[in-house]
Amino acid sequence: xxxxxxxxxxxxxIHDIAAMCGVAASxxxxxxxxxxxxxxxxxxxIEAAAAELNYTPNSQAKALSSGRTxxxxxxxxxxxxxxxxxxxxxxxxxxxxxxxxxxxxxxxxSDEVEASSMEQLRKSADGIIVTASRLSDEALxxxxxxxxxxxxxxxxxxxxxxxxxxxxxxxxxxxxxISLGHTRIAYMAGPLTSQSSTLRWNALAAxxxxxxxxxxxxxxxxxxxQSGAAAADAAVHSGVxxxxxxxxxxxxxxxxxxxxxxxxxxEDMSVVGCDDIFGADFCNPPLTTMASPIEQAGRVSVSxxxxxxxxxxxxxxxxRSLMPTHLTVRGSTGPVPAxx
Amino acid sequence: xxxxxxxxxxxxxIHDIAAMCGVAASxxxxxxxxxxxxxxxxxxxIEAAAAELNYTPNSQAKALSSGRTxxxxxxxxxxxxxxxxxxxxxxxxxxxxxxxxxxxxxxxxSDEVEASSMEQLRKSADGIIVTASRLSDEALxxxxxxxxxxxxxxxxxxxxxxxxxxxxxxxxxxxxxISLGHTRIAYMAGPLTSQSSTLRWNALAAxxxxxxxxxxxxxxxxxxxQSGAAAADAAVHSGVxxxxxxxxxxxxxxxxxxxxxxxxxxEDMSVVGCDDIFGADFCNPPLTTMASPIEQAGRVSVSxxxxxxxxxxxxxxxxRSLMPTHLTVRGSTGPVPAxx
DNA sequence: CAATTGATGACAACCGATTGCCAAATGTTG
DNA sequence: CAACATTTGGCAATCGGTTGTCATCAATTG
Numbered sequence: 001x002x003x004x005x006x007x008x009x010x011x012x013x014i015h016d017i018a019a020m021c022g023v024a025a026s027x028x029x030x031x032x033x034x035x036x037x038x039x040x041x042x043x044x045x046i047e048a049a050a051a052e053l054n055y056t057p058n059s060q061a062k063a064l065s066s067g068r069t070x071x072x073x074x075x076x077x078x079x080x081x082x083x084x085x086x087x088x089x090x091x092x093x094x095x096x097x098x099x100x101x102x103x104x105x106x107x108x109x110s111d112e113v114e115a116s117s118m119e120q121l122r123k124s125a126d127g128i129i130v131t132a133s134r135l136s137d138e139a140l141x142x143x144x145x146x147x148x149x150x151x152x153x154x155x156x157x158x159x160x161x162x163x164x165x166x167x168x169x170x171x172x173x174x175x176x177x178i179s180l181g182h183t184r185i186a187y188m189a190g191p192l193t194s195q196s197s198t199l200r201w202n203a204l205a206a207x208x209x210x211x212x213x214x215x216x217x218x219x220x221x222x223x224x225x226q227s228g229a230a231a232a233d234a235a236v237h238s239g240v241x242x243x244x245x246x247x248x249x250x251x252x253x254x255x256x257x258x259x260x261x262x263x264x265x266x267e268d269m270s271v272v273g274c275d276d277i278f279g280a281d282f283c284n285p286p287l288t289t290m291a292s293p294i295e296q297a298g299r300v301s302v303s304x305x306x307x308x309x310x311x312x313x314x315x316x317x318x319x320r321s322l323m324p325t326h327l328t329v330r331g332s333t334g335p336v337p338a339x340x
Numbered sequence: 341x342x343x344x345x346x347x348x349x350x351x352x353x354i355h356d357i358a359a360m361c362g363v364a365a366s367x368x369x370x371x372x373x374x375x376x377x378x379x380x381x382x383x384x385x386i387e388a389a390a391a392e393l394n395y396t397p398n399s400q401a402k403a404l405s406s407g408r409t410x411x412x413x414x415x416x417x418x419x420x421x422x423x424x425x426x427x428x429x430x431x432x433x434x435x436x437x438x439x440x441x442x443x444x445x446x447x448x449x450s451d452e453v454e455a456s457s458m459e460q461l462r463k464s465a466d467g468i469i470v471t472a473s474r475l476s477d478e479a480l481x482x483x484x485x486x487x488x489x490x491x492x493x494x495x496x497x498x499x500x501x502x503x504x505x506x507x508x509x510x511x512x513x514x515x516x517x518i519s520l521g522h523t524r525i526a527y528m529a530g531p532l533t534s535q536s537s538t539l540r541w542n543a544l545a546a547x548x549x550x551x552x553x554x555x556x557x558x559x560x561x562x563x564x565x566q567s568g569a570a571a572a573d574a575a576v577h578s579g580v581x582x583x584x585x586x587x588x589x590x591x592x593x594x595x596x597x598x599x600x601x602x603x604x605x606x607e608d609m610s611v612v613g614c615d616d617i618f619g620a621d622f623c624n625p626p627l628t629t630m631a632s633p634i635e636q637a638g639r640v641s642v643s644x645x646x647x648x649x650x651x652x653x654x655x656x657x658x659x660r661s662l663m664p665t666h667l668t669v670r671g672s673t674g675p676v677p678a679x680x
Numbered sequence: 681c682a683a684t685t686g687a688t689g690a691c692a693a694c695c696g697a698t699t700g701c702c703a704a705a706t707g708t709t710g
Numbered sequence: 711c712a713a714c715a716t717t718t719g720g721c722a723a724t725c726g727g728t729t730g731t732c733a734t735c736a737a738t739t740g
Binding site: 353354355365366369370373397398400401402403404405406407 | 695696697698699
């Protein structure tokens, strides 16, 4: 057990280990990455030396020579949207488990930032997970041709995707409201470029026609609590008795605004959100919303991406994954108010 | 304007540009990074070629040869804690503005994960921002000797820090409660390894003695809403009429539990939180809490780190920055209940 | 015991940039 | 026009690994 002065010198390299063991650097590399290609005895010696020198491989160098960076980019439109917290945690955990690093990028709800981030990531990451993409189908396809991509909540033929099945939950929400007696219902739409919003509206419109109730579309509204005020005013003005919001942020913002205006929820107006984000259970009143396994969606997206990166002999990887959703009924929905 | 088949081939390198212009690769490198070292005419030619080939430098290669990665690691104990959303956004924006990439790591409230992440980041980042570190002073100092570090909410001599001045806000909170007539008050402590929690308690205990009121310390509690239930029960059991929670997560959890138990807030019990996180304004009742410019704290930490990385001739960089805090009074605090 | 086979490890090229050093080209001055 | 100062740009080493190729040596086999 020799005394070692440690701490100040720069990190050890495979060359240091090679010199210490009297072998070539390439042998060290093989001993560490392809143990079978090296004699057990030398391998043990090398491993001991590596441990003693506290060696950790330089990821830049590894990336440069091997062509793989060991990193995966995760693009989210808005880091401060609680919806993405659990998603990010899901991807983070799964990536770490697989030995990958997560590169998190906030695209600020902008397609330009999204596109330039992807271009940059193309060199510094092995793959990209894109949530709620604002890009056109063509742009996404073109990007996917250059670097493996998995989308979340954005379904484009030819690009593997994890889709949270909010459209079907939206129908559930509609039935819930109908069963409470509502017949005049509004959908508070999300951004025009959001495919999720469009799909939900389509599902809702179809279901409404099927059930013979009237559902009108209001908006678009930005997915922020601040937009909730405008959404609330629009809903009140339109004369509906219930509304289904694009997401919980808008719904929670509506609750606040309705309270300010003295409109009681759910007595005067029912509100349904979507995503079951942090806060949906303790706002006032607690929000009826559509819940889904978001963290799991993150994990699944990582699995799908890694399957693309490391095609195993096993089965072909699925290119599409639908996450179930269910309606969580809380206090923000209730019977339709008695007629005037 | 020549037709170019684009899209499928691999990214262009400086060698491609060099070949196209009939110069050496090193000249291209200089033209792009040290324009003055190169003739204007060749530089223009090179820039044109670079634009035509859609050249973007390979960050790995640049990192390897220059020794700087252009990335900064940001360590947070829990990504899903809303407190960190704004912080992360602040660092992200400021880093992007300076041309750096953010490497976000969730250390899962674990000192071991934190230490190993730092070791890994040492090679892949130019500097690290550590929030609410769980490491010992010695470990932090040792790490800071190897790579530039800025801490947030963790003050260790010799390591630049951004500190949010919650201790003084805690005194404000105490005065607020005292002015409402409370004399039996509890502090719901955070994790034992959290320096912030200790500092707040010290400030609170000192202020309490000064004012002649009784403040008892309960806990520790994990900084999650789930812990709020235990905290609420402990507070009720201890017979206090008001409590100051380590953070908003615990406070919000307490609100939920107190409601379940039929204890009215603020009529029977006043609750003060800390951080003014997302949700503090729309929980029920809205939470009285200590607010601070969190996003700005993130920006400042980045500025301090970059000042370390690129020491300019200008003034020496500050090694400590105190962020102001103020009490935001909402509905969760009220007059002390009438005696029995 | 000679010959074939396989395991082992060294050499060197390469990934894409940066940078010190030096030679060639250019411009300036006496 | 010669001598010198200054640009300008090429060569080659370097960063820390990976990986194809090949020589060497030991073991197995006929």
